[in-house]
Amino acid sequence: PGSSWGLGVLLKDTSFFFFMPNGMKFKWESDFHHLLSVFQEDEFNWLLKEEVHAVLKQLQDILKEASRRFAVPTPGMEAQLKQENFILGSSTMDQVKGVLTLQGEALTQADINIKVAKSSQVMHFTFRDDKQWKLQQIQDARNHVNQALQLLSSRDESYHFKTGAEVNKLMDAVMLQLTRARNRLTTPATLTLPELASSGLMKMFTPPMPGDVMINFYINLSKLCLTVYQLHVLQPNTTKNFKPAGSSVLHNPGAMFEINNTKFEVSHVHKVECVVPWLNDTLVFFTISLQLCQQLKDKISVFSSFWNYRPF
Numbered sequence: 586p587g588s589s590w591g592l593g594v595l596l597k598d599t600s601f602f603f604f605m606p607n608g609m610k611f612k613w614e615s616d617f618h619h620l621l622s623v624f625q626e627d628e629f630n631w632l633l634k635e636e637v638h639a640v641l642k643q644l645q646d647i648l649k650e651a652s653r654r655f656a657v658p659t660p661g662m663e664a665q666l667k668q669e670n671f672i673l674g675s676s677t678m679d680q681v682k683g684v685l686t687l688q689g690e691a692l693t694q695a696d697i698n699i700k701v702a703k704s705s706q707v708m709h710f711t712f713r714d715d716k717q718w719k720l721q722q723i724q725d726a727r728n729h730v731n732q733a734l735q736l737l738s739s740r741d742e743s744y745h746f747k748t749g750a751e752v753n754k755l756m757d758a759v760m761l762q763l764t765r766a767r768n769r770l771t772t773p774a775t776l777t778l779p780e781l782a783s784s785g786l787m788k789m790f791t792p793p794m795p796g797d798v799m800i801n802f803y804i805n806l807s808k809l810c811l812t813v814y815q816l817h818v819l820q821p822n823t824t825k826n827f828k829p830a831g832s833s834v835l836h837n838p839g840a841m842f843e844i845n846n847t848k849f850e851v852s853h854v855h856k857v858e859c860v861v862p863w864l865n866d867t868l869v870f871f872t873i874s875l876q877l878c879q880q881l882k883d884k885i886s887v888f889s890s891f892w893n894y895r896p897f
Contacts, residue, residue, distance in 0.1 A: 634745065634746075636881075636884070637746055637752055637881065638740075638742050638744075640877055640880075640881045641737050641740060642742075643877060644733075644737055644759065644874055644877055644878070645734065645737050645738065647870050647873060647874050647877075648730055648733055648734050648737070648870065648874060649734065650870060651730050651866075651867050651870040651871070651874075652727065652730050652731060652734060654863045654864075654866060654867050654870075655689065655690065655723065655726070655727035655730065655867070656689055667688070668686050668687070668688045668693065669686070669687050669688070669861075670684055670685070670686050670687075671684070671685050671686075671687060671809055671859045671861065672684055672859060673685060673809070673811050673857040673858060673859050674857050679700060680699070680700045680702070680813075680853075680855045681697070681698070681699055681700070681811065681813045681855040681856075681857050682697070682698045682857070683695065683696060683697040683698070683811055683857065684696045685802075685809065685811070687720075687809065687861065689723075690719055690720050690723040690724045690727065691717045691718065691719050691720070692712075692717065692718040692720065692802060693712075693717050694711070694712055695710075695711060695712045695718075695789075695790075696709075696710075696711050697709070697710045697711070697790075697800070697811070697813075699798065699813055699815075699855075701815070702815055702852065702853045708795075708798070710790040710791070710792065710794060711790065711791060712789050712790060712791075713789060713790065713791045716789045718786060718789055718802065720802065720803075720804060721774070722769045722770055722773065722774070722803065722804045723769075723770075723804060723864075725765075725766075725769045726766040726767075726769040726770050726867070727766075729762045729763070729765045729766035729769070730762070730763075730766050732762045733759045733762035733763055733766070733874075736755060736758050736759050736762070737755075737759060740755060749885040749886075752881065752882075752885055753882055753885055756878045756879075756881055756882050759874075759878055760875055760878045760879070763871050763874055763875050763878075764875070766871060767868065767871045767872075767875075770804055770806060770807075770864060770867070770868060771805070771806055771868075773803040773804065773805055773810075773834045774803070774834070775832035775833050775834055776801070776832060776833070776834075777829075777830070777831065777832050777842065778799070778814075778829075778830055778836060778840060778842035778844075778849070778851070779842050779843070779844045780832075781799050781801055781814075782799055782842070782844050783844065784801075786800065786801065786802070787799065787800075796816075797815060797816045797817065797818070797849075798813065798814070798815055798816070799813075799814040799816065800812065800813050800814070801814075803834070804861075804864065805834075805858070806864075806865075806868065807860055807861055807862070807864040807865035807868060808858045808859065808860055808861065808864075809858060809859055809860075809861050809864075810856060810857075810858040811856070811857050811858070812835060812854065812855070812856045813854070813855045813856075814836065814851050814853070814854055815851070815852050815853040815854075815855075816849045816850065816851055816852060817849070817850055817852045818847060818848070818849060819841065819848040819849060819850050827841055827843075827848055828841060829841055829842050829843060830842060835854070835856065836851055836854065837851070837854060838851050838852060838853060838854055839851060
């Protein structure tokens with residue numbers, strides 16, 4: 586009583602009928618599927634109109650927070666962007682120690698002490714006053730975040746998504762940018778030793794870096810890393826087994842290379858690093874955002890049967 590539904594009756598021929606209060610009936614195989622598709626269409630339209638935009642707003646809020654971590658100073662406003670000092674070194678290893686100043690995507694100052702392996706002499710280097718070193722990984726990651734934000738802002742609350750495919754296309758594009766941003770922080774660039782030797786980084790220091798020392802800065806996950814290579818020149822009579830090393834993030838002792846007709850071998854490698862907290866925050870934001878995108882795609886896929894009835 587009070588219900589709009591009647592009784593369901595299973596007949597001998599296994600057809601299933603619903604009897605309505607007014608005496609009408611409809612058959613399971615046809616009318617019920619039609620009614621179900623109507624319910625699905627209503628729910629799907631609600632998903633496209635309401636929930637998609639709620640997720641897009643959530644994604645925008647998270648990625649704006651990530652973008653804020655990558656803040657870049659505007660000309661004349663550099664003082665407003667916080668400078669952070671990071672101490673690189675180890676209590677168990679004193680061959681290399683450094684203090685690096687990070688401001689957004691740029692290393693603005695560096696103070697590095699390197700103990701020479703043979704003599705235990707300590708060499709001291711600092712950035713020249715007129716030099717800063719851009720960390721390309723951070724710059725690229727920031728650009729990918731901003732591209733993801735542009736994609737999201739192109740579909741504001743007044744925009745009406747018409748198909749699940751349209752939502753998936755947007756999510757795939759956003760996920761591509763976020764994956765690229767994350768990969769730039771988790772996968773440092775590989776370099777050959779000649780590329781490293783001729784890098785502009787070698788010209789950043791005062792006093793000038795000697796020819797038998799090379800350094801490299803890079804980001805690995807949430808860590809700022811400094812690698813120092815000490816080299817020795819290979820004599821002409823010892824180069825018959827010379828085999829130049831390929832590209833790598835970190836070269837090992839024994840790696841060989843040639844530059845300006847002189848052959849070198851890496852004798853010692855020292856790596857020091859420290860955690861940059863806001864980079865760790867950013868990686869968490871990327872993970873959460875990618876999960877939100879995938880969850881929305883999964884909800885859209887629930888209606889895959891409905892797409893048989895309308896263009897996808």
